[in-house]
Amino acid sequence: MAQSKSRTILPIAFIIALFYAIIFFHSSGRSAGPSFVRNYDLHEQDSIQPTDQVSLSTGNHDFAIATFLTGQAKDDSYFTATRTLAYQVLHAPSTKIRNSSIAFVVLCSESLEEDKRAQLREDGAIVAEVKDITLNSWIKVQVDRWKEQFTKLRVFEMTQYRRVLYIDADTLITKPMDDIFAEPEVASLAPTLFHRKDKIKDDEAELPKEWLFAARSDNAFLGERDHPVPPLQTNVLTAGFFMAAPDQKLFDHFLSVIKHEGRFDSWSMEQSMLNYVFRREGAMPWRELNWRWSATWPSEKDLDMGVHSLHEKFWVTGPQKLTDMWKARRDEMLQFYGES
Numbered sequence: 001m002a003q004s005k006s007r008t009i010l011p012i013a014f015i016i017a018l019f020y021a022i023i024f025f026h027s028s029g030r031s032a033g034p035s036f037v038r039n040y041d042l043h044e045q046d047s048i049q050p051t052d053q054v055s056l057s058t059g060n061h062d063f064a065i066a067t068f069l070t071g072q073a074k075d076d077s078y079f080t081a082t083r084t085l086a087y088q089v090l091h092a093p094s095t096k097i098r099n100s101s102i103a104f105v106v107l108c109s110e111s112l113e114e115d116k117r118a119q120l121r122e123d124g125a126i127v128a129e130v131k132d133i134t135l136n137s138w139i140k141v142q143v144d145r146w147k148e149q150f151t152k153l154r155v156f157e158m159t160q161y162r163r164v165l166y167i168d169a170d171t172l173i174t175k176p177m178d179d180i181f182a183e184p185e186v187a188s189l190a191p192t193l194f195h196r197k198d199k200i201k202d203d204e205a206e207l208p209k210e211w212l213f214a215a216r217s218d219n220a221f222l223g224e225r226d227h228p229v230p231p232l233q234t235n236v237l238t239a240g241f242f243m244a245a246p247d248q249k250l251f252d253h254f255l256s257v258i259k260h261e262g263r264f265d266s267w268s269m270e271q272s273m274l275n276y277v278f279r280r281e282g283a284m285p286w287r288e289l290n291w292r293w294s295a296t297w298p299s300e301k302d303l304d305m306g307v308h309s310l311h312e313k314f315w316v317t318g319p320q321k322l323t324d325m326w327k328a329r330r331d332e333m334l335q336f337y338g339e340s
Helices: 002-028 035-041 043-049 077-090 114-124 144-157 179-182 248-258 266-277 301-303 322-337
Strands: 063-069 102-108 126-129 164-167 172-175 213-216 237-244 309-311
Touching: 002 164, 035 309, 043 237, 063 144, 077 102, 077 114, 077 322, 102 114, 114 126, 144 164, 144 248, 144 266, 164 179, 172 322, 237 248, 237 266, 237 309, 248 266
Parallel strands: 063 102, 063 164, 102 126
Antiparallel strands: 164 237, 172 309, 213 237
């Protein structure tokens, strides 16, 4: 009789323990939903149905890290910076990519000399020449050659890749970037919010039905070098670091926007255009990447807090510790290729 009671009590105890374990696990979990949902009304959140789920694979180049190099620079500073970025992404033991599904691509303008292209290929980069984007006369910039910065928008035409992470060449990488392709903000496309009809202009090309564009808030509006870490989010993205799902229809939309005088502030070039197209209140509000992936106006606090990439022209400016790190990485690159 005692054995029968024991056999009855044990299953009941197991069920009770399992019940409380499930409750604990559920209550201690955290939401991994895309950060852009915070910008929607509740009825809009209910309508979001993520598609095109991405999982990292190996063997094929499903993903790319890309940068852009113009041939109109007044010296070789950005060429050296591009080579240094390539070294960090492809070869440096502490920062190189680990996943073979990620390619490193340098988009180059038509004006870039062939010897520089050959050097980048020798360094291990995929070099892709792209045509300059034809700009209307209304677009004015501080220095005329800076108009070529619009050409980097051609990353949106790289449809052979499911996702492209664009990084400006003047960037110090502190940790491998592989895992950014598995972030929740990156894993799925978002539906265009066509019900925001007052934000969709008839004189612009048709919007895609779904899209992906994720970036980081610009620390220029958060105190520059004195920005808090972790930083706050703003409504202004920086175009020096962003993730996109390439889409020809989206690129064609960009071209239609560029045609309209005053549609965005051309003084800030492609950054202003991207802020306009992906404005928070628009039909395609940009997603916010985790702050640990990138920082503009970087400080030692960003480094200490584990930010993966720091965007600055470290050969001419920046905190001493960070400039020393970038220059050391540049020297490592030259030594790696037997040039020092």
